Structure formats: structure tokens, C-alpha cells
Amino acid sequence: MRRILSCGPGYGGKFQQKKQAGGDNGVIRYKCYLCNTVLDVLRSKGWEEVKDEGEWDIYWCDVGWMKEVFDHTYMNEHCKISHFRNHYELTRKNLVIKNLKRLKKQLEKEGGKSEVAACDFFPVSYELPAEYHIFVEEFKKMPGLIWIMKPAGRAQGKGIFLFRKLKDIIEWKKAAPDVRAQQCEVLVKETPETYIVQRYLEEPYLIGGKKFDIRLYVLVNAYTPLKAWVYREGFARFSNTRYSLDSIDDTYVHLTNVAVQKTAPDYDPEKGCKWSMHQLRQYLIARHGVAAVEEMMKNIDNIFVYSLQSVQKIMINDKHCFELYGYDILLDKELKPWLIEVNASPSLTGSSKDDYDMKFRLLEDVFNVLDMEKKLTGLEKRVGSFDLLWDDGPVHASEGSFLECPWQSTNTTRLNTYLGCASDRKTQLQDIFKLAKVYEKH
Numbered sequence: 001m002r003r004i005l006s007c008g009p010g011y012g013g014k015f016q017q018k019k020q021a022g023g024d025n026g027v028i029r030y031k032c033y034l035c036n037t038v039l040d041v042l043r044s045k046g047w048e049e050v051k052d053e054g055e056w057d058i059y060w061c062d063v064g065w066m067k068e069v070f071d072h073t074y075m076n077e078h079c080k081i082s083h084f085r086n087h088y089e090l091t092r093k094n095l096v097i098k099n100l101k102r103l104k105k106q107l108e109k110e111g112g113k114s115e116v117a118a119c120d121f122f123p124v125s126y127e128l129p130a131e132y133h134i135f136v137e138e139f140k141k142m143p144g145l146i147w148i149m150k151p152a153g154r155a156q157g158k159g160i161f162l163f164r165k166l167k168d169i170i171e172w173k174k175a176a177p178d179v180r181a182q183q184c185e186v187l188v189k190e191t192p193e194t195y196i197v198q199r200y201l202e203e204p205y206l207i208g209g210k211k212f213d214i215r216l217y218v219l220v221n222a223y224t225p226l227k228a229w230v231y232r233e234g235f236a237r238f239s240n241t242r243y244s245l246d247s248i249d250d251t252y253v254h255l256t257n258v259a260v261q262k263t264a265p266d267y268d269p270e271k272g273c274k275w276s277m278h279q280l281r282q283y284l285i286a287r288h289g290v291a292a293v294e295e296m297m298k299n300i301d302n303i304f305v306y307s308l309q310s311v312q313k314i315m316i317n318d319k320h321c322f323e324l325y326g327y328d329i330l331l332d333k334e335l336k337p338w339l340i341e342v343n344a345s346p347s348l349t350g351s352s353k354d355d356y357d358m359k360f361r362l363l364e365d366v367f368n369v370l371d372m373e374k375k376l377t378g379l380e381k382r383v384g385s386f387d388l389l390w391d392d393g394p395v396h397a398s399e400g401s402f403l404e405c406p407w408q409s410t411n412t413t414r415l416n417t418y419l420g421c422a423s424d425r426k427t428q429l430q431d432i433f434k435l436a437k438v439y440e441k442h
Contacts, residue, residue: 028372031056033065036349037356041363058372063087063344075320080370083344084223084323085316090307091325091344093196094152097125100339103310118302122339124199127152128169129192139166146200146248151193155343157257162200162248169197201338202245205331207283209242213256213340214280216327216419218304218389219366224317225392228308229369230301230417232385233358234277240264258351274355281420288335294414296335301415303329303339304389324366361385361425368429377439380432385423387416 028047031054032039038060043049050056058080059065066083075081089095100122107115126135128149139147144164151159163169204211217231237256241264244253252264261273275283284293304327326346330338348363350356365384368375381388381395388395395416405421 028058029054029056030058030060032060033062034060034348037359038348038363041360041367044364045367058367058370077319078372079320080322080372081320082322082324084220084321085318086314087323087344089311089314091342092152093150093341094127094194096307096310096339096342097122097127097196099310099314100307103306118299119306121299121303121306121337123201126197128195128197130194135197136166146202146245148198148200148254150196150198150341152196153194155345157251157255157260159195160251160255162254164248201330201332203333204243205333205335206243207236207238210238210240211243211254211256212236212238212275214277214329214331214337215346216277216300216329217346217362218308218325218327219369219386220308220323220325221369222317222319222321223308223312223315226308226312226390227388227392228304228390229383229386230304230389230419231362231365232277232387232418232421232423233362234419235355235358236275236277236280237261238273238275240266240273258347274351276354276358277420278422284335292335296331296337297417297419298414300329300337300419301389301417303327303337305394305415307339307342308390322366322370324362365425375433375436377432377436381416382428383432384425384429387418389415389417 028045029050030042030047031050032042042060057078060082063083066081066085066087070081070085089099100119104116104119107119124138126132126138128135146162146164148162149160149169161168214234214236216234219229219231221227221229237258238261239253239256240261241250241252247253251260255261256273258273281293284296307327323344324346326343328340328343330340332338348359350359361384365386369383369386371378376383381398397414397416405418
């Protein structure tokens with residue numbers, strides 16, 4: 001039985017929300033479980049903060065709330081909440097691989113060779129313990145290769161390790177219950193922790209001799225039909241130590257997670273280990289040229305599209321839900337992008353002033369796209385630094401859009417994304433808000 005959650009009055013027409021939203025004063029009411037940049041952005045908007053069981057219009061909730069409360073809640077038409085009910089289909093390491101494998105098999109049956117090739121962006125992967133015997137057969141075919149073990153349900157690099165010998169897995173299987181007991185303070189011998197084992201990408205692209213991965217952001221408004229936006233900004237996260245395969249036990253070499261790197265003895269919190277996506281794009285173009293980088297960006301777009309399509313039919317769509325995903329992507333030495341994982345709760349705490357400012361802009365634009373105050377027409381292909389990637393079908397770049405990013409070609413058949421390109425977001429937001437007012441009058 002669903003309980004009624006009073007989130008305030010429903011909205012009327014498209015441009016009437018300012019008069020009807022929120023409480024008696026018409027101000028949007030928000031609730032937020034985080035005390036970081038999200039809360040700072042919400043407070044900066046002049047909206048009304050709600051605590052405890054007060055009525056709200058938008059709730060930035062944790063995934064635990066979705067699991068425990070969402071199914072028993074009825075929300076008014078206008079309410080928004082920051083996760084989809086079964087977000088884990090895309091963000092849990094074992095499930096995203098399962099769904100991508102299913103999509104790839106479907107594409108193979110349909111005979112789309114180019115699509116199958118475009119879907120080749122995740123390493124050879126197996127779920128343990130369920131696919132242990134299949135993995136062993138594969139392991140024996142390619143002795144000496146390095147594999148990486150990742151706990152399916154943990155984050156920030158916890159529990160990850162590399163190995164070359166099968167005996168390391170056997171030792172892990174024996175030690176796993178005790179390790180779990182120490183980490184979770186609960187001993188559950190009957191249900192082994194699920195891991196993903198993957199071929200380790202031994203030849204990553206290096207800058208200054210160091211490994212890095214890329215964090216990018218995708219905002220999904222809906223899955224039925226699919227509507228997704230890509231943020232122009234992002235960052236590369238570097239390891240603190242030069243890359244080498246001599247010691248596969250050194251996490252400072254092989255894991256780029258900030259949570260791991262900041263514990264390194266020589267980590268400099270002021271300097272950090274990040275480049276902006278703009279810096280990375282400029283560097284790669286200088287080294288490899290525009291065409292090579294544009295091909296790389298096209299392949300990253302494919303990762304976004306195919307990963308979302310892999311869960312589109314099984315995701316529980318709800319008009320109240322949206323999700324800001326954090327995609328982690330690794331480049332190999334040939335500039336081929338590989339999907340590492342997708343995060344449902346990407347870190348939104350700034351690790352430096354620049355990082356905080358970038359995340360502040362990101363979250364401002366999330367709320368701009370959600371348009372709680374009905375300032376937009378609903379026809380926009382760009383809102384701030386978010387570019388519309390998919391709207392029940394691919395969204396292509398407009399003629400003249402290359403002026404926004406002179407490093408890109410004038411090809412209008414490419415998707416409407418501008419990763420690492422400069423963004424005059426403040427001017428652009430002013431322009432689209434003015435246009436929406438004109439549109440409303442007519």
C-alpha cells in the first residue's frame with residue numbers, strides 16, 4: 001500500500017509554476033540528505049529548505065531512501081527525486097556488465113556489425129562466484145595476463161586488487177568471509193560477496209608516465225522515452241605514482257580514485273591529481289590532432305548511448321525521477337575509451353577550489369534542466385553546459401554549432417555533445433530564459 005506524501009500542490013499550465021509551486025509563498029521547497037555542494041547550490045537559489053517530515057517539491061535523496069520508502073510513497077505530479085527506483089541496474093558493477101552483455105548479444109542476432117563493434121567498450125568480465133568455473137577456463141587460455149577484482153557493491157576503490165595467478169583467487173575465496181566480517185562487522189558465510197573479475201587494461205594512455213581515468217556526467221530525465229544530457233565539463237584523475245607493472249599490489253599506481261590517492265604519503269592536497277576536461281582535450285589535440293580526438297569523443301558518446309539503452313527496457317521509469325550519473329572512462333594507448341563503471345552517487349564534494357566551482361556549476365545546471373520554476377520552453381538542445389544527447393532518438397549537432405567548439409568538425413551528423421569545449425553558460429542561460437518568455441507570450 002502506497003502512503004500519500006504531501007509534496008505541495010500540483011502544477012497547472014506549463015508557465016504557471018511560479019504562482020503555484022511550493023508553499024503559500026510560491027517558493028520551491030527542497031530537501032537534501034547531503035551537506036556538500038548540492039546543499040550549497042540549493043541554498044543559493046533562494047528556495048526554502050525543508051527538514052524532517054516537511055512538505056517538499058524536490059528531494060535530493062540517498063539510494064537507501066529509494067529502497068525503503070519510495071515504493072510506499074505517492075507523490076504529487078510536480079515532485080522530483082534524485083534517483084530511479086532500480087538505478088543499480090546501471091550502477092552496480094555486476095549488473096551493468098550483465099546488461100551490456102545482453103545488449104551485445106541482441107545486436108549480434110540482429111546482424112548490426114557496426115553496432116556490435118561500437119558496443120565493444122568493456123573488458124572481458126565475469127561475475128564471481130556465479131561464473132567462477134567459466135572464468136577459470138578463460139584464465140587458463142591466457143596464462144600470465146593480469147586480472148582485476150572489484151567488489152560489485154562497493155565504491156572509492158575499496159576491496160579492489162590485481163592478480164596474475166589463480167591461487168590468488170583461491171586465497172581470496174578462503175579469506176573473504178573473515179575480511180567481510182572485519183569490514184562490515186557482520187559475518188555472513190552463507191552469501192559470498194559478489195565480485196567482478198575483468199581483464200586488466202595493461203596499456204593505458206599515460207601522461208607524464210602516470211595513469212588516469214576520466215569522470216564525466218550524464219543527466220537522465222526519463223527512460224520512457226529516453227532523454228539524456230551530457231555535461232561539457234569533467235575531469236581526469238591521475239595516479240600519484242608513475243605507471244609500472246612491476247608491482248601490481250601498489251594501489252597508488254593502478255587505482256586513480258581520489259579516495260585512494262589522497263592517502264599517498266606524498267599527496268599534495270593543494271595541487272591534487274586532476275586536470276579539467278578542457279585541459280585534457282587541448283593536450284590530446286596537441287599530441288594527436290583534431291580528427292583522432294573527435295573519433296575518441298564519438299566513441300565516448302557510444303558508451304553513453306549503449307549503456308543507457310542496455311537498461312532502458314528494464315529501468316522502472318517514473319516521471320518524478322531523474323539521475324545524475326558519474327561515468328568513469330579509461331583511455332588505452334590507442335585512445336580507445338573503455339567503460340570502468342557508472343556511479344549513481346558520484347562524489348559532489350570539492351577536493352579543491354576549482355573542483356568545487358566545477359561541481360557547483362554542474363549542479364546549478366542540473367536544476368536548470370529540471371526546470372522546477374518553468375523558465376524553459378522544453379525545446380532546448382542546450383541548457384547551460386548540458387547538451388542534449390538523446391531525446392527519444394539521437395540529437396544531432398546544429399549547423400554552425402562548430403563555432404561553440406572550434407576544435408570540432410562541421411559535420412552535423414555527429415551527436416550534439418561538446419565534451420571539454422568552452423561554455424559561455426551564463427550568457428546562454430540568460431538567452432534561453434529570455435526566449436522562453438517570448439515563447440510564452442505567443
